[in-house]
Amino acid sequence: MVSELGRILSPEQVLSGPGAQRAYDCDAYSVDRSKPMCIVLPESTEQVAAVVRWCAANLVPFTGRGAGTGLSGGALPALGGVVVSTKRMNQIVEIDIPNRCLKAQAGIANKRLSDAVKDQGLHFAPDPSSQSVSTLGGNIAENAGGPHTLKYGVTAQHILGVTMVDPEGEILELGGKVPGGPGFDFFSLIVGSEGTVGLVTEAWVKLTPLPTAVQTALIAFPTIRDATETVAEIIASGVIPAALEMMDRGILVALEAAFGLKYPEGTAALLLVECDSNLSAEPAGELVQREIETVAAICQAHNAIDISIAQDEAERQKLWHARKKGVGAMGRLAPSIVTHDGVIPRSKLPEMLDFVYEVAERHGVKVANLFHAGDGNLHPCFYFDDRDPKQVHAVIEAGEEIIRKCVSLGGSVTGEHGVGVEKQDLLPLMFTPDDLRLQAMAKQIFNQGNLCNPCKILPTEKSCVEHKKRWRGVAW
């Protein structure tokens, strides 16, 4: 296999051997692992197509991979086979400033897209926390979110066209520079399909004007309830902040331990609120000022003990530390962290957060929360010692209970991390067998076999039962 693929590409574009296999046997969801036979590093759409055609002809499974920062096992080569890495496909193909769009290869890091057009006052709006490394292709596959999706939308809203290699190795071009063409919207199916309907190799992305005015506030609350009720009321007031993030006491303790960051005494929760506008400068300033004042008034009415509003960019960055450094700081508290990703309708936040703490206490596990409160997208982080089977068990049970509650409140099992292999068994909580058949039909439009990123998303993939057992045997 290695030598055949080496002939199709060039020998140095194929990695194999135990070291390479180990490096590519999982993504950031490291609970499940499966070794690929080899890894290929194509440099163009044509090379990807050649590899896929070879895989299709030889019935070898293949799985796409960007930077491997996915959190649900989307890039895990479940049935082995070939990992198609986009590492060498990291170029910007064309920048079209008058039409505010840009075409890039799938392996480019998200942040490089924004950097390339910063001087023209534009940016690529989706900003997952991993944006300095996570790739455009990976963001498309997972329909990545981020703190600013509340106002600007998730990845799907910012992709205008894609070049994709389908599971038979044919190159498909869909969409282009203008949205809204006639015909079925296949695009919306491709974005977020976790690499199971083909490999996206290039994409036209929408560029959004950078905000001309920004106001950022960090607000401290004496109780969780005060903070969660504030979130629901801000949303209900009609103000749509660019970001509305929440951090609880567990995170603050970690931040203080790790970075010496101090927050007002008696703080049970922090809210980070950012309002922005990209209208022309003058009305933008007034609008954003008015919005942040509305937010501040709501916070005050909910017993805020401290409201800090950034006066300049340096202060703004400092306020954001509470959010951006939170996960890293958690690493100091325990050897292992499991982050969940449930979503609920936003008005249910107060009820839901109470439930999260109650569950954690009942199972005797430690939990900290930092999350996209404005979207109702929870990220309860359980921190524990994975060498203790009892703790592992408690964490898993607590997590499942939380996800079940999300679904029962009308929410979803995953807001932005994806299903991958992690949440397959949870999908039936949301969907009946008929609902899942509908999803399988949609997948079938592109993928009739089981070679292109097999054993992902749908819990009904029969040929994967054995593999599931094997992985789960390790995890559970």
Add this chain to the structure above:
Amino acid sequence: MSETHEPTAKEEVAEIVKGGSKFFLRGSGSLKQFSVRSEEESYPTILLEGLNGIIDFSPNDQVVNVRAGTRLSDVGFELEKHGQSIPYLNLYEGFQTKVGEGTVGGSLSMNLPHFLERECGTWRDWILGLTVILADGTICKSGSHAVKSVAGYDVHKLFVGARGTLGVVTEVILRTYPSESLPKMETDDNWHVPRTETDRLCFHRVTAKDYEEAWSNAREFYSWGVPKTSTILVWLPPDRDLPRFPGDQLIRSGCGAKNLELTDPIQIKLMKRAKQIFDPTNKLNPGEWGFM
């Protein structure tokens, strides 16, 4: 005149679909001019207006779950009591089309461009989930009430713009917008030019760079332009076509057989495959896409 079914519940729709072989679907009929159904054939019609009313609306979450046959104006009226709206509603207000009379299901199935698209997106951005009756009568749902979810494939979005050829949409979960925050509509207009009965309405979308030139081409006809999305709505005489531009889209190119001119072979191939999977016996809205 063929038989007309007037179901009032999704279960009834499922029974009707299951028991028959070909159906035309119809909402309020306000977008009839965009239909390309063959005039020689006549099949039983399923009138979906009886499936109406809001199932639930949570103003604090800005999410509404509504039956597909509900009129946009009725949804708008209920939402506005809480200062909210679906941004599609405000578009044609005061204009001389009847889109405001359309139904939720019909409007999302036709997915026509509108004036606030750049700021507020369109149906594919608002739809959070739906319930649909498949060609074999199965009742399925996709999505949820969450404003952000990546749980499985976004199949609900596939029904946006599918013109009722993949399934019968019966319920739709949509995000709503605070009315106060909606931007003002900005248009170029050219209404003084007379138009005739035979003129056909076309939607032409070009890249931002080409908008000025495209608008000047449209000026001799009865037309509107939306500079923000570089979209032109123009009534063209039967024998006239608009000059095309690189990377543009003819979103609708008129009435009748000329309505949809899909030329991209990949798009056509995928659509045929999707139809084969979702509706292999061509039961739903036969003829609505000529080539299928």
